Amino acid sequence: MGPISLSGPTEFDVMKSNELERYLRNDAGLYECREESLIREEVLGRLDEIVKQWVKAISRGKGFDEEFVEEANAKVFTFGSYRLGVHSPGADIDTLCVGPAYVTREEGFFGELYKMLSEMPEEVTELNPVHDAHVPVLKFKFNGVSIDLVYARLSLPVIPEDLDLSQDSILQHVSAGDEQTVRSLNGCRVTDRILKLVPNIQTFRTTLRCIRLWAKHRGVYSNVAGFLGGINWALLVAFICQLYPNALPSLLVSRFFRVYTQWRWPNPVLLCPIKEGLGLQVWDPRRNVRDRYHLMPIITPAYPSMNSSYNVSQSTLCIMLGEFQRGNDICKAMEAENKDFDWGTLFESYAFFDAYKNYLQIDICAGGADDFRKWKGWVESRIRQLTLKVENETGGMLQCHPHPGDFPDKTLPYHSSFFMGLQRTQQVPVKGGEPVHLGRCVDEFKWAVNAYTSRKTGMDIRVSHVKRRDIPNFVFPGGIRRLRTSKATWERRQRSPQPEASGDIAQCQSKTTVLDGTDGGQKRKRQENGDAETDSSSRHPKSVRCNPPINTVVADASISKQAEKLAREPHVPDQVLPKELDELEDDRDQVKDFAGGNMKDSHTMGAIKSNNGAGPSTACSYIGDLEELEFNELKVPYYQTPSEPVAKPIIRVNFITLASGTC
The missing domain is CATH 3.30.70.590 (Poly(A) polymerase predicted RNA binding domain)
Structure with missing residues (x-):
């Protein structure tokens, strides 16, 4: 779909964006110092040297002549938060090692490379091979920097130093049936594709830093627990950047919550059309039964396209919808210049x-x-x-x-x-x-x-x-x-007198372009042709629902039964997921903060389901009290x-x- 609004920033947007940037830098401490950045660069350079030595040693051990040994090569790439430029101090680095055809995963990567790293105790610590992960990975610390290293084996005799992973043709060099290599490559391919599809990389990064911090504080940052992980949040933010290409981070954050509060799941979020090409299966609920039971499809933009959020369940979806609603309410209050709400309110930890x-x-x-x-x-x-x-x-x-x-x-x-x-x-x-x-x-x-x-x-x-x-x-x-903390705290703050901010987004999934609504008497006053608004006056102030309204019934167990059954089944080729989707990110400090923060609201979510015949559809409403x-x-x-x-x-x-x- 096309942009919702092409309008540029207002003075209010500039002010709020500057406030957000200061909060992320000073209060949250999300930006690492120059010294730590240099250490990371040195570690990556040293790791690249090690894998090159490793491949040369294997080629020599296989009896190749010295000329071939000299040309033998491997290359290290980064992906995930580090590659996106949104990593925080102390975060791990997701890395990919690409090796030639004669270096296998088990004997070469988990065998010889593991042995080489284990013989470097002064540099390498906490070395842990994870063979049975969805994407097999070597985890270790290199000079104190946490590294997650995955391996991709290409059917090439020599890996060129200028290898470009972004081209779909790279998948032609993957052996048939080597889904682990496809998944390993997709980590880098998806990350690079996101950076190419966003209209402004800097505003994307600031907005993503904000959403990642919010998700960690609100306890919804974990792919392995059934919420969303780093790549999922990046895709959701990138989509908002496409809808508002000229907006600053403060408005993008506000529209993030507005759009996803009203998004009609399980309609998929797509950064670009799904394309087919090399015979690999892509996400398609019309043909793949497994895909029909995905509740919150967030589709990766690199071929082969797949649902990056297949872990989401009915319960975790409803919890996230409740958090989207809370974020939307707070952003509306800030746009209405209610002094009781600021960026710190948005990032309050969920108790x-x-x-x-x-x-x-x-x-x-x-x-x-x-x-x-x-x-x-x-x-x-x-x-x-x-x-x-x-x-x-x-x-x-x-x-x-x-x-x-x-x-x-x-x-x-x-x-x-x-x-x-x-x-x-x-x-x-x-x-x-x-x-x-x-x-x-x-x-x-x-x-x-x-x-x-x-x-x-x-x-x-x-x-x-x-x-x-x-x-x-x-x-x-x-x-x-x-x-x-009193359960009424958040309700009292919501009921405090404040100007109304009208104009919700209308039907984001419509094939026709929907323009941004007006914001009443606020700083932002826009009136563009084709504006379509939803009637927010008829909505309960605490409700979270799909737009337009749907008939809701009590959720039965059919979706969970099928999801559980599929989760127990062996992996099928159409679900080739990058490593970041299945590895739990190690954000322990954020988790502790999430558990121990003061409780500002005690609303929790109840799940209901509506089925339109094509797949699951979920809407949720706040529960006023706890039973x-x-x-x-x-x-x-x-x-x-x-x-x-x-x-x-x-x-x-x-x-x-x-x-x-x-x-």
């Missing part, structure tokens, strides 16, 4: 442990540091399956909110905990005493986790139920539980004694065989 009355606590432990790191990564990658199982088992009665990170218990070595908030979906009728049995899905989850092929003695898992009042102190900053769930026959976490049962059940959730293991 996860105040938001629910009931949680699942997943405790893990291992016998040593190396085993614990591998075990934790495996369990983390499986938690999305628990979300799907609960949605399936309860027929949509419960919504799951997985926390996008773990919390180590420093009093116990090699122990950590994951948490998942539980609540009744809004549209489920209250039937006091109706049992909801989670024992089976929890057992199935533990069985799947314990099937880890590299599991060793001491690697264990325990799942238990905890009430909000019994959340362990080690999840809070400094180990100190804070007093709960109490009653859990029967529970086993308590390892660190505490049972708490008193709650006297007023709404839904009884029956755990039968939760507690097992030694954690």
